[in-house]
Amino acid sequence: MAPLRAASRALGAAVALGAVSGSVAAHTGTTHAGTPHWLLFVLAVLGLASAVGALTAYRRRRLAGPVAAPVGLLAALVGAFGLVGLVELQVVAETGPQIRDVYPTLSLVVGAAMAVGSLVAGRLRWPNRPRYAGLGILLAAWVVYPVIMPNGGTYHPAGYALVAAVLFAVAYILKRDAWGVVQSLRRDRRPLTAGGLAGVLFAVFFAFSAGTVTFNPDSGIGAPTDTTVVFLPVADPLVAWPAVEFVFPSVPMAGFVSLGTLALLALLGSLVATNVGVLVQQARAESASGGRTSALGMAATSGATACCCCAPAFYGVLSVLFGAAATPAYWAFLDPTSPVGGVFFAASVVLLLGSVVRATGGSASVA
Template structure:
């Protein structure tokens, strides 16, 4: 997919000043490509459901649709101008962030403990996951000032999150995941989806770019700089090769968080792929939940800047500005909800999919007595 990005940026130049740097490609091309991807993705799922496509062919179509949608979105995000917002556009004073962070974080933590006690008394790991989400939101104000950038508690929160998610999946879905990954087609679909989504997340967040930037140095640059990413500071390797053009910034924090998120989406995809193939072998017809799940597992709300940019394009800055200040501004306590909430959401989706798969396996393996 990203070979295509490089190829697109090398299209012969045109005369318009705005388009010379990108070979005539505009944000509209990205939107069109993303829409084509959505049509291919949804169409493949619908054709599978109506038995016009075999499951394997439908999965290939879904993967192509995911790739085209990701590529189009990256083109749109990279070529459209970044919106700028002044303090005057804030929906409320920044001084509200501290009480908002502490109140929301405490409410999520306490609510998770109560829900775990009442709904899942034998699964304390669920309550612990909610408690961790509350810590993500409240942490910047539990350790105020620049000390929070390098505090051990911040690193512990970030490192424990994927460990806890992995533990929950190991306990509640480990057998089903291993069974799904033994299916070669499901395994390939899951791995491919995870890789595409990982590159997608790097692209839309600006850490991977194939577009030239005005004022950038004209020589190859390699540097390691401290960068704050998700609560704390990480050593970040930055590589700029203007002749391709290529910019890459990668840190342990990015690989940990984005890798976990992409892996969860890939596991969702693998489980659904196996379910599709199991339904075909059993001669069953897929319900509407199966197609919706494919689209849902390949859609993530963690890309706050992209959401704000699309809102600005569709509804104007009056609508986009509040979204930016509430969900994208690094100082906002709710910005963590995009990343951590998505991880917990996809982990829960996997557990739900496992339960559905187990029900299907029972219907396939259990035979009525003669």
């Protein structure tokens, strides 16, 4: 796997993972700040493709570094603008589809399959590392929690304990199986800078794709017309968290910040930053030795697969192609009783964490 392809896929993972939260900002219409929705889609595709092209040209020595860097950065910014526009504007019918009745049953089936699969995989492949199966069971519980708890478990202590347990399990696995590479990143300025930058980019995209910040606030009857800042609970992720909601109509800008979203951002942002740091570190080592690094390829593959977790951007593309007919896909991510949002969150955690562990050789089977 060429370092260039690995880096481009890692960039895709960093930009795309903003979708793992269960909420998505929804707005009706076909334009965003006067821009046709299809044009945002074109900007996203062309921008990201041009960024990859600039990196390819630099790798093949067809562009000098001082030229390739600003061209690639500009192209990435154009692509990011298009992606943000896509997640900002959603064409959605006001009522959910009838298939919502099957969501609870589907969540139970999917959660049970995840738990059983985690136990089987842990027993057969990592019998001496029960922490892997434990994380899988916790992620399965994340999927079924809104279904099995009374009133969705919005204020139940078990929900807060589950969120804390997932955070602890990820940190524990990193400590046990990948702490060496984490420590090396802290002492290596270039990978550390690259990882930090990726984390910042991810945070920005996460804020828009999760609906926590928008430059296209809802307007109409009942919408605030003056600057408003209020404190209220927000039930995402899983349970209600203290939050600050703000609306600045003159910007225009609106959004909220809660303890839950900050915890989710810390979890995913740290995994994204670590992955990118590992990729840069291994790419530099590969370039110096003139060889190939298989772990780099595996990490890039995992990062590329994690791009499928970009739920809002995925729905934005569908709404460009099918308009309001794509509403069922929107509600599949929005409805807390649907397993889709939880499964995509679980996949993001497993893929990003797994790629870091594999990069250190920590995922080798232990008999």
